[in-house]
Amino acid sequence: MKKFAFIFAAIAALSLISCGSTQVDRYESGADVKDLSGYWNENDIKQVCEELIASCTASPRVVKFEATNGRQPVVIVGKFANKSSEHIDTAMVAKRFQTAIINSGSMEFVADKEQRLELREEKNDQAENAYETAKSIGNETAADFMLQGTVLSNVDQEGRESVRTYQVDAQLIDIESNKILWQGEKTISKYVKKASKKL
Secondary structure, X not given: OHHHHHHHHHHHHHHHHHOOOOOOOOOOOXXXXXXXXXXXXXXXXXXXXXXXXXXXXXXXXXHHHHHHHOOOOEEEEEEEEXXXXXXXOHHHHHHHHHHHHHHHOOOEEOOOHHHHHHHHHXXXXXXXXXXXXXXXXXXXXXXXXXXXXXXXXXXXXXXXXXXXXXXXXXXXXXXXXXXXEEEEEEEEEEEEEXXXXXX
């Protein structure tokens, strides 16, 4: 009987341990997030986008455009391809680039393809139902440049140790001439050591 009581007590203790409460920590917007796994995360996106956009907006050809044309260049963010070995939400990367461009104050930004389609539908609806105050379809601002890029990764691993390297390449392309006006890359490397398995 004592044996069964001991087993029951042990099972109950394990149940209590496994049912411990989950800890959740909130982070303010823009704050650094704890890197738990060494994989691509929010901190990496923030660092890469801010540094590359700073390089882009200070590049000679971008500065020359404003001096020559008397206005800031108008930019649209195109696709960022994921050519890494893991799942990376490149839509989040593209949005972060968009935010960095707008906040830089040195470039104008226009809506992306999906947004423009929705806006055109709204204008068509206005033309039919609110024609006195309808916004004109032909008054859109065309982008001068498109920002495109690629996310790559590499893992060098031996035993429990690894170095994860992420590289983001970005190009600013003249839409009319297809000339690449600026190209930049940012690399982030992380050393990861996994804990040894306990027996």
